[in-house]
Amino acid sequence: MIFNHNDKGQPLPLSGIRIVDLTWIVAGPQTTRIFADLGAEVIKVEYKESPDYIRGAPPFADGISGINRSGFFNNLNRNKSSLSLNVMHPDGMDVLKNLISVSDILIENFSSKVLERWGLNYEEQVKIKPDIIYLSLSGFGHSGSKQDYTTWGPTAQALSGLTYMSGFPDEYPSGWGYSFLDHTAGYYGAIALLLALHHRNNMGEGQSIDISQVETGMALTGTYLLDYLMNGRKYKRPGNPPGNRARFDIVAPHNIYRCSGEDRWISVVVSNDDEWGKFCKVINRIDLQKNNLFITNELRITNQDVLDKELEESLKHWDAVELMHLLQKEGVSAGVVQNARDRVTSDSQLKERNYFQKIEHPEIGTYEFDGFPAKFSGIGHRMDRSSPLLGQDSKSIISDLLGYKQEDLDRMESEEVF
Amino acid sequence: MINQTYALNDVVVLDLTDEKGVYTGKLLADMGATVIRIEPLSGNKTRLIGPFFMDNVTEESSLYDWYHNTSKKSITLDISTEKGIEILKELCVKADILLESFDNDYLEKMGLTYQEISKRNSKLIWTAITGFGKTGPYSNYKTTDLVALSLGGPVASCGYDHLPGNPPMCPDGWAGYYTGSHYATISTLVALLYRDMTNEGQYIDVSIHEAISSSTEAALPMYIYQNAVPLRQTGRHHSINPTPPAIYKCKDGGMIHVFGTPPQDLKRWAMLLEWIQESQDASELLTPKYEEMVTIRNREPDLMFTLFSYIGHLINSLDTEYVFNRAQSIGLPWGLIRSPEDNVADNHFWERGFFVDISRENEDTPLYFPGAPYIFNKTPWRIHAPTPQLGQDNNEIYKHMLNFTDSDIEKLKTNKII
Numbered sequence: 001m002i003f004n005h006n007d008k009g010q011p012l013p014l015s016g017i018r019i020v021d022l023t024w025i026v027a028g029p030q031t032t033r034i035f036a037d038l039g040a041e042v043i044k045v046e047y048k049e050s051p052d053y054i055r056g057a058p059p060f061a062d063g064i065s066g067i068n069r070s071g072f073f074n075n076l077n078r079n080k081s082s083l084s085l086n087v088m089h090p091d092g093m094d095v096l097k098n099l100i101s102v103s104d105i106l107i108e109n110f111s112s113k114v115l116e117r118w119g120l121n122y123e124e125q126v127k128i129k130p131d132i133i134y135l136s137l138s139g140f141g142h143s144g145s146k147q148d149y150t151t152w153g154p155t156a157q158a159l160s161g162l163t164y165m166s167g168f169p170d171e172y173p174s175g176w177g178y179s180f181l182d183h184t185a186g187y188y189g190a191i192a193l194l195l196a197l198h199h200r201n202n203m204g205e206g207q208s209i210d211i212s213q214v215e216t217g218m219a220l221t222g223t224y225l226l227d228y229l230m231n232g233r234k235y236k237r238p239g240n241p242p243g244n245r246a247r248f249d250i251v252a253p254h255n256i257y258r259c260s261g262e263d264r265w266i267s268v269v270v271s272n273d274d275e276w277g278k279f280c281k282v283i284n285r286i287d288l289q290k291n292n293l294f295i296t297n298e299l300r301i302t303n304q305d306v307l308d309k310e311l312e313e314s315l316k317h318w319d320a321v322e323l324m325h326l327l328q329k330e331g332v333s334a335g336v337v338q339n340a341r342d343r344v345t346s347d348s349q350l351k352e353r354n355y356f357q358k359i360e361h362p363e364i365g366t367y368e369f370d371g372f373p374a375k376f377s378g379i380g381h382r383m384d385r386s387s388p389l390l391g392q393d394s395k396s397i398i399s400d401l402l403g404y405k406q407e408d409l410d411r412m413e414s415e416e417v418f
Numbered sequence: 419m420i421n422q423t424y425a426l427n428d429v430v431v432l433d434l435t436d437e438k439g440v441y442t443g444k445l446l447a448d449m450g451a452t453v454i455r456i457e458p459l460s461g462n463k464t465r466l467i468g469p470f471f472m473d474n475v476t477e478e479s480s481l482y483d484w485y486h487n488t489s490k491k492s493i494t495l496d497i498s499t500e501k502g503i504e505i506l507k508e509l510c511v512k513a514d515i516l517l518e519s520f521d522n523d524y525l526e527k528m529g530l531t532y533q534e535i536s537k538r539n540s541k542l543i544w545t546a547i548t549g550f551g552k553t554g555p556y557s558n559y560k561t562t563d564l565v566a567l568s569l570g571g572p573v574a575s576c577g578y579d580h581l582p583g584n585p586p587m588c589p590d591g592w593a594g595y596y597t598g599s600h601y602a603t604i605s606t607l608v609a610l611l612y613r614d615m616t617n618e619g620q621y622i623d624v625s626i627h628e629a630i631s632s633s634t635e636a637a638l639p640m641y642i643y644q645n646a647v648p649l650r651q652t653g654r655h656h657s658i659n660p661t662p663p664a665i666y667k668c669k670d671g672g673m674i675h676v677f678g679t680p681p682q683d684l685k686r687w688a689m690l691l692e693w694i695q696e697s698q699d700a701s702e703l704l705t706p707k708y709e710e711m712v713t714i715r716n717r718e719p720d721l722m723f724t725l726f727s728y729i730g731h732l733i734n735s736l737d738t739e740y741v742f743n744r745a746q747s748i749g750l751p752w753g754l755i756r757s758p759e760d761n762v763a764d765n766h767f768w769e770r771g772f773f774v775d776i777s778r779e780n781e782d783t784p785l786y787f788p789g790a791p792y793i794f795n796k797t798p799w800r801i802h803a804p805t806p807q808l809g810q811d812n813n814e815i816y817k818h819m820l821n822f823t824d825s826d827i828e829k830l831k832t833n834k835i836i
Contacts, residue, residue, distance in 0.1 A: 158753035177576040198607065378620055
């Protein structure tokens, strides 16, 4: 086995794995982004008449829209190739099948019936490539009475229980301010494919995997599901969701407080009496430490309303970043509520670990990308290719990889197969 | 070739994680790995996280612990002693994967380092899960789920634009630690695949902060490409420009999350308008300028807010289930907002096997557990055993893995090493 290497000379662990990537929007591309970063050859199949929806989604470079100009798309689809293909044309379907025959994985996140309509369900794929690994990511999965229902991230969050679990009690849920479950479903997709590859290494066989985005969200509510199944206690009860306070009132203070400046906030968690003393000292409120209302964790929980009022009053004069460092140096868990600007420009931890890396894109220029969130001793990830221009690799894939002749290529081009 | 029914039958994992990484071991164990929790004699502190079965606070009754440790084994070992560390080293020699989430290089300070142990077991994969990673200025900072989600970005995107000051909100439910565990699992499996090919082990440094920071959707691109920080909005996507409310109350008190609206084709648009017209006069929406919301994706705020006020009226006048089913029947990806336990009543998830009975064969009463995050057709996800009691597998593991005799084990017990 020969591995490709990144620019630091580290082997890319998923070298040699080829993926037919029929996914779009966020969840599926999240799965294949991980594979592409770690060295797999991800061939993103789109058609120029119906490209990935995210190609049309803001933000755009320089604020100018265009099929190759979305920053969101660029971020999600780096290190991948693009094959434009009209699978409704018989020649297009022929190309797709030939591509499957030389690939390890086929992944899609269409509604549950689409691939079947194309005549490409798992049984058909196996006829083309006996050890293919097929992953489907859909809203409700490929079985069960709601299999035809469709979800996007926010829908799946609402249905799984996650939206409800966020916010102040007696208010609308504040939910998730973006499609968190698109990332999460994407992570389960990656985990599942890696497991299937390990099994193929051992047993020589592929398999089919069915992931429901709603169920990936439900898996994150397992403790609360057990509380209901075992104790009959519902999450939906007075006092829930707990705002920013500790669930089950384990510790106090445990909250987010406003600091000085526009929209500056800090999260603080004080988990025992020792930390409480240190916290009071750092914020120059020894009086609170001596106050009988707050002398034990239990009392701080009981008197949380008064305590939070006192802290709101004190912390609003602090610079959030300065306070975080002072508290952390004393061993108190505290963190600035960082927005994207903070993370890109002033987070010294991310900077020190080279989390953001730059890649040049042929049409829009050089931009920063968030890297892979783990470091390995003997392997690495790559950040060397921006997202592909729509269809940029069509010809080379069809002729070099799949061996079509020039005359086939010319015919397909004239019939707009790619 | 190895003969295996489950994807990770051939893998032995030592799990020393606390709540930061405990889910990682579960993901591996439910896919067939032999995962051995190594706990202090007093038990892992996750055993003290509520809620508790029948509200009975003991080290064996935490439902949090039950959920996150299915399919694992448990042994006790006091690794704060020299003898304990020696035994841990012996276990590392026999294992494939070590998972740990200690702060401040605890294992290294106790004398167990990757550099040393990899000389005795070059195939070992050691996955360290920490708040901020093993290097950098925050490497010794203390994380919590609240602080992790604050520094990583999600909290800045979640909140309440309809409340004064737009307070940022942290979603309940350990989402930060789950995200760290998802990346820890992905990274560990990637290292396992690399080992399949090379026989080489790996040291992996997983940063929860980076894992979360890579899970904030368009927030980073919005800043990187447009120098903009999106505004958080109640229960819906963060946005550079305000968008209409997405959550609406129904007649029966339930709530619907509206998404994917207006739809992208005129057929569904017509069906939506027809539905709205059933509850109110909406002739205003039948004009060409509203049709352009579909045909040319015109998202002019006035049009959007007006359309959503009609949709709000419609939803207010109907019951939740009806709205959900009808919206889905015309291809609108709206979701109803469920509390986690609401999903227990939805047959769909039982039909798919999300809930499983893990009672033993001789037990009459079923014991239902959540939840399969994926369905594999060849190597099934399965809860192989309920969460182990503290130290229940001491005899089996110490005898079989390390060839200890009964008297060895007695002596270790007497000396409070195990």
